[in-house]
Amino acid sequence: MAKFDFWTYPNIPPKIGEQLQADDKRLLIIGVIGKSNRPDCNKMVPLGVLNSYPIFIDHPPKEGQIQFYYNRKSSILYLHFETSFDNECMYKMLDASLADEKYDEFLTFSQRVRSRFARMFLFATQVCHLIIFVESGMNFDCSLLPIFKSLKIIREKFLLKFIHKLIKNSSTGASMGKPARMCTPRIIFYFENYPEGQELSKEAINGLEFEFENYIYKMLRNEFIVTNNNAMSLFAIPINQRFVYFNTDPRLHIDPIIRSGEILKNVANVRNFNEYKEYCFSKLRPHPGFARSFPPMRSNYNESVNAIFLMNHNFEKLIKDHEDEAFQYGFDDNSSKYKGRNHFVILHFKSWYETFKIYHKIFIENPDDPEFDAKDADYRAYLENFDKIIDCDAEFFATCCDIGYKKAYNFYNNPTLLHYSSSVHNKMVQEAIDLYMRYACGPNAEVHIEKLRMQCEKCWHNGKQQCEHPSLRGNPCIMAKHANANISEHSSGFIFISSCNCGHTQGRRDDPYTLRQANYDYYEFLGNNCNLCFKVKRIAFPVFEPSVHDFRPADYKYNTEGEFPKLTLTEGKATEPMHLTLSQKTNETMNIFELSQPLTASQGSHVRLSLTDNSLKMKSDSSGLNSSEESLNELVLKVGDKSTDEENERSICRQPSTTEYLSGMIHTESPEGVLPQFPSWSLVCAGSSSIYSHSTGLMEHFQSGFLSGSNFLLPWDVHVRLEHSASWAAERQRFRKMGEVFILKVFVGYEYECPRGHRFMMSAPDKILRGGSEIMRDSGSKVVYNNMPLYFPCPCRTSHAYAAQLMRIHVVTPKAPVDVMLDPKVKAGDCERTFTLGLPRPPKLTQSAYWVLRLPYIYQADGGLIIPPHELTESNAINYGYIIAGMFGVVESEMED
Secondary structure (H helix, E strand, C coil): CCCCEEEECCECCHHHHHHHHHCCCECEEEEEEECCCCCCCCCCHHHCCCCCCHHHCCCCCCCCCEEEEECCCCCEEEEEECCCCCHHHHHHHHHHHHHCCCCCCHHHHHHHHHHHHHHHHHHHHHHCCEEEEEECCCCCCCCHHHHHHHHHHHHHHHHHHHHHHHHCCCCCCCCCCCCCCCECCEEEEEECCCCCCCCCCHHHHHHHHHHHHHHHHHHHHHCCCCCCCHHHCCCECCCCCCCEEECCCHHHHCCHHHHHHHHHHHHHCCCCHHHHHHHHHHHHCCCCCCCCCCCCCHHHHHHHHHHHHHHHCCHHHHHHHHHHHHHHCCCCCCCHHHCCCCCECCCEHHHHHHHHHHHHHHHHHHHHCCCCCCCCHHHHHHHHHHHHHHCHHHHHHHHHHHHHHHHHHHHHCCCCCCCECHHHHHHHHHHHHHHHHHHCCCCCHHHHHHHHHHHHHHHHHHHHEECCCECCCCCECCCECCCCCCHHHCCCCCEEEEECCCCCCEEEEECCCCHHHHHHHHHHHHHHCCCCCCCCEECCCCCCCCCCCCCEECCCCCCCCCCCCCCCCECCECCCCCCCCCCCCCCCCCCCCCCCCCCCCCCCCCCEEECCCCCCCCCCCCCCCCCHHHHHHEEEECCCCCCCHHHHHHCCCCCCCCCEEECCCCECCCCCCCEECCCCCEEEEEEEHHHCECCCECCCCCCCCECCCCCCCEEEEEEEEECCCHHHHHHCCCCCEECCEEEEEEEEEEEEECCCCCEEEEEECCEECCCHHHCCCCHHHHHHCCCEECEEECCCCCCCCCEEEEEEEEEECCCCCEEEEECCCEEECCCCCCECCCCCCCCEECCCEEEEEECCCCEEECCEEECCCCCCCCCCHHHHEEECCCCEEEEECCCCC
16 A cells, blocks of 8 residues: 555545545645756655655646645645746746747746746645745745735735635635634745755754744845734744755655666675675664674764764654644744734645635636636736736836836927927937836837837927928928928028129028029029119010919920920921031031021021030131131131021011910920029129229129139130121221131139138139139130039038039120120039020120129929039039030121111
């Protein structure tokens, strides 16, 4: 017959169940719970209740499983609890979570492990008289303190409110008393391992156990887990008895298979029966030398005392002392004035087992059932708040997250910032998140990050959002979010300095938001405050003049080739690139191209001259001219007949539309007959040519804002060859004559202006004019016959230079019977369009005058806005736009009949 009967709840063997039900013995209930490193999770080895080694017992461990051990000759029933703190049970929980693809964080899994252990431990305190807590390590696990403290709070706040109502109908309801349990269970701490390096002597072992008793008792008292009144405590600590035990017997950790092999090996090494007999007797002796005929040596006295102590240092003996006290007196661990008020009940198995099943359903089965709905409000509150109270780490993490969330949101919601842009908003959100992460921790930190983002977004959109509508130069509006019905109400806060049309007066301008503000309104306003602009002569540009009230922007579509229809200036004829007509000499090989149309309807008799074709190479005449520069600049004026019928036909221009206007600027692909509402260009005559002195350059009182040394125009010598012209007969004494070639001197200047108002001239496409000494006779040819960049770095800053823009072209015409013609064509950015003046014929600049062509401040085509570059260098400036070379031409002045 087995010494102890064993079964697993609720599968009690029928014979044992019948015997226990009929037995009148009152049973002392001892629960074993804690931690185990064994693969079978069995912690009953030190109690000596097992019939064989646990490894030979066919019992798979499982979290929440309870085994019963009962000796029929005794009145003690042992309960063994398998919990999530047992390593094997924890491994199985982890495998189950991974199998269900529940990849939780470690903290979440740890909280679930602690919660299930706490539930089982609370159940043990309700059904046991004595609890043995097994610790697999050599130190007390301080993480148990928050679990014990939380269980004490749960018991006082929830359990005592509903437990009496749930057990009042049972046979033991009245006997449980006010604490709703048989007694306040006494707890014993069992440490399976003795510290390494510690001396195995009576003094060392006793000292270590007493030290741990004081240490554990103080911690439990400081956390109010154990109090003077044990009725209000989770469990009790014995006052005058030991409750800490360190195992010093290494045999408890020996593998039985390995031990059996060692015994078999020792028996096989015995040579005769006497040696085997002596070997068996030596195993029976409590210590070496016991029952010998001679007394032990005095030097071995301490070793014998320690050996005797180790033989008597037995955990079963410690438990036996507590069992005897329970049966004789009951446990009374109250102190001071509460002494003698203990509640201790020992029940029959039948009564106890009925209560055990009720408690097991209350504490274990119902919480595991997700569909269970508690009818009692107090019990429902217990089920809802159990995990929240046990997971003190989660509460700590939640508190940290709340503190970090408040600090982060207060940092973002800065009252000094009224409104700000999206970039500032994103930066502040990221800084708020970084501040939050300094405080936040735990598995729910990411959830609070998303919540913080949403709250910051809500705060930003609720009155702190900046308008950010981009200006024509790409700068966002800094005002608060507002309705942009009138786009002129936007403001980026940027202030630039620009000059007027003639360049005489400089003024401050706001960052423009409309093309009209950029290219027309500002210059009209500044012109009204300029002393020179009142007096100058202006070339009028054609603009849209409505004839109806419901006029609208032109709605045109691309043709089948994906382009706009070509702009034709005459009926039935397409305009080719402008080439002013040069004369053709007989037997001379010269590439001369005739204009596709005359400048005016009555100007057929006058000659059109072009400098746009850089390939024109004229042979030297009898005077021996062979200079390439002079050949390049040589023009031939030919006096022809009056206007012919063909020219009259071609001069019939299509009337512009009076119902539709062009929303952008005029370019080579603009629809014909559609004009803009305002001119983006300006061409004015600032005075006579005498106002410019080549020795002093442009004076400050005439053109202000120029950088030192860059206020000179470039001389450009134009060689004119005449075949015959009566008007030139009287002028021959005034011009230098080289055979039949006359030299005309034209002064030109390509002016660039940066946003800070600095102005300078260029002496070449990649070179800024630094002073009058750099000006040579042919220096004007370098800017006339080359594509000049539309933007160039301003030398006013060494790092991150401002992009100066080509804003004006200065022309001083010669004192000769010729007119200089302008036909500027601008390629801006990546736009495929070429911007032009939009005039039916290139304008003529009268002789002996100072003319200024002001270019648009902003370029806008049908494809959208062209924003000035932000990163600009001298090497890549030409990539962002340029004015096409060869914009100048010369035509003979009209003569009166």
